[in-house]
Amino acid sequence: MTTPVMGHAPTRASWGSRVWSWVTTTDHKRIGVLYFVTAFSFFLIGGLEALLIRLQLSHSGNTLVSAQTYNELFTMHGTTMVFLAVMPLSAAFFNYVVPLQIGARDVAFPRLNAFSYWVFVLGGLFLNASFLVGAAPNAGWFGYANLTSSQYSPGLHIDFWVIGLQVLGIASIAAGINFIVTIVNLRAPGMRLMRMPVFTWMTLVTQFIIVTAFPVITVALVFLMFDRFFGANFYSVAAGGDVLLWQHLFWLFGHPEVYILILPAMGMISEVIPTFSRKPLFGYAVVVYSGMLIGVLGWGVWAHHMFAVGLGPIAESVFSATTMLIAIPTGVKIFNWIATMWGGRIRFTTSMLFAVGFIAMFIVGGLSGVMHSSPPADLQQTDTYFVVAHFHYVLFGGAMMGIFAGIYYWWPKVTGRLLSEGIGKTHFWLTFVGANLAFFPMHFIGLLGMPRRIYTYDPALGLDTLNLVSTIGAFIMGTGMLVFVFNAIWSRKRGVPAGDNPWGAATLEWAVSSPPPVYNFSVIPEVRSRIPIWVENGMTPVPAVPPEPVHVPPGSYWPLVAATGIIIAAVGAILKTLLVVLGGGAVLVVAIYAWALEPFEI
């Protein structure tokens, strides 16, 4: 294996070696691109599932899909959007952007980074392979015990889910540790913590949540796996187990997970809004601290998902109060974004439109969130379409709109070309109008008595019209996504060349070429400001050509082999064949040793 020194990867290489260079890559930028393409593909699959759900619900008594298929569709829609779309789309940005923002040459553990990606993509394929054998998970993304027991869910459906999520957890935790170490240790000289871009800050907070929250769901999943595979009784009422154990563990993970999904998007728009307002972020420190506070408070609110359980008045009051408290730092962020735009010179690029769309929709999601922080009110709202409306305003209106703002913002950095603004604005308006048309009526659908997760409803409920409106909105959104895909393809060849800093932004990633060289910075700059490009002498110059050779780590295929070992073990579990599980374990062990002992050229 050779160590490439200086410059870009050879451009005239054969097709085979180009593919190989991607398979073995440890370059955070390439891994970021891989994450993006993979996660966006899963996002489209999850969107397709959503459209089928909406078609089925477009009128009462529809028989487009069966009850069983519908239950698989909503389970996989939720699971896909959370674990295979929004989280890894954020990870694409962590990978591509964070090392550039902090002035690093790569992440702290490049091969572990590749390993995270391969585990993620194989885990995602594993989960979706369940469709091919006609046994997709069907107990909801929240998989409440004891519906998930072998008694009430025989077959492979839940097996795929319980194993698949554990595999994906490995990817997330490995990446989480990697980015914590990267951000803590690899910052350029002068890049003090309080000079870090807010996106990097929110990434750091998110990683802390990931490495602490994922072990919790892993415990819950291991219990479930033991119940299903080895006849244990963690959630078996007949044997003295408790179905609420699952709910506490799941939501102890599940609520921090919400912040894992939203904080990165908040970070993204905290970059986009100042750039296009031509003003630094208002209240930087407050925005950072409220992000941390949200991360911490997020741990104290899990039981608000369980108000209908009947936890007792004390517990309900406490969890209600902690939930309301989270509204404060969240509101503070919104006020600071608005204050950033106040007095600015706002350029409505597509990226900025998505960022403003985020704020507009997140306000709605935040306020409906306050409504069900009140347990008595929540008793009428939980498990209805009101809640579906709420979290789609937060996770689509918030997280995905933020991610689109980030996509349009950093796309030129990654590809060297701008996305078309004309097509982009069409994409935005279709998305914004479609999303509101799809999700706003759901508030009423819920208040008028429609529970979630039902494949059919009584025409007597009087909800046909509202459901049809919602379905139409979903298809408008779907059209918007196709427009984006077209934009992405069109702009690869015909996009306007971007130059280093097409938006006139302030942070470090815009100080290098687009796309950046493989080593990122010819010389690691010294940073003297939070907005180094906007102020005089904000940083030392980064010459176009490295004054001396730059070492970049070589590629390695061992991360892929290690990930494959994990998937073999997962498949073995599905096949209920110990030999295959052990085989997968052996591949993993060999790969880890080979990886550890891989010669490292200096």
Added chain:
Amino acid sequence: MALLLAAVAVAVAACSGGFPQSTLRPTADFSREIDTLYRTIFWWALGVFVLVESALLFVILRYRERPDSGEPKHVHGSTLLEVAWTLAPAVVLVFIAVPTIRMIFRTEGTAPEGALAVEVVGHQWWWEFKYPELGITTANEMHVVQGRPVGLTMTSKDVIHSFWVPKLGGKRDVMPGRTTRIAFTPDSVGVVYGQCAEFCGDSHANMRFRVVVDSPEDFPRWVAAQQAPPAPVDSTAARVQAGAQVFMTKGCIACHTIAGRSAGVIGPNLTHLASRTTIAAGILPNDAEGLARWLRNPPGEKPGSLMPKIPFTDDELAALVTYLQTLH
């Protein structure tokens, strides 16, 4: 914003009737209290919504780039503003938190003395209602009395369900191995709709029920009818006798109780089946056509149904339907 107005118009229309499962038309003390609290929170939320969205709209219109816009001043923040907009939402939240917590302690599901006691048992996918003091067991249609408090004691035979009658009150989960409670006092005579609100497997969507709020005069009549033994079959027509024979010989008795005839406990008690308005947990009308449709293929009507498809001949089916319709 036009969208919002349209939605509000729909909401106003929504309040004017025709929604049997609406949370916005309460007909019991529990649901009324929630409704009052919800409206308090709603107005606060609407106020905040208008304020913040207007600020956003103002800023993006006022400060959009124009040919004559100068380079903006670099403002980094303001402690005064930060303190102000930290405290403002906190104050609003106090106005929401105080009535919330007061109400939590009022609606814990403890029924007052003299309440009508009903035991609710959730099954995949139907509801069993027992009146321990009255010796009544029925399914999918609960009768309660206008003006008399009701105390529900709930548990599940299999997985987690959730008991929800939006017009009477908030939902409460129904769990295996645990007992949960709710209490309410219905204030209007009539039929209200309910439905399982916790995903419970294939036919979660088909786990519906009705609550019939009887007047204090009608309720004793219903009780008396339920307590009476079913009409003896000997005294009835040949077709009814044939139907009873089908019931006895085709496996129905393994799961269903008809007092004096069978004692199955897996499916709903059918002793007074004909007194109900719907069958199969509220998904079909309880008439000859609905019954025949259900009996022909239960899993076809209710996916995953434990009740199997039994190959009746057309004659057997017709007789069975006739018999079941005599069970008043």
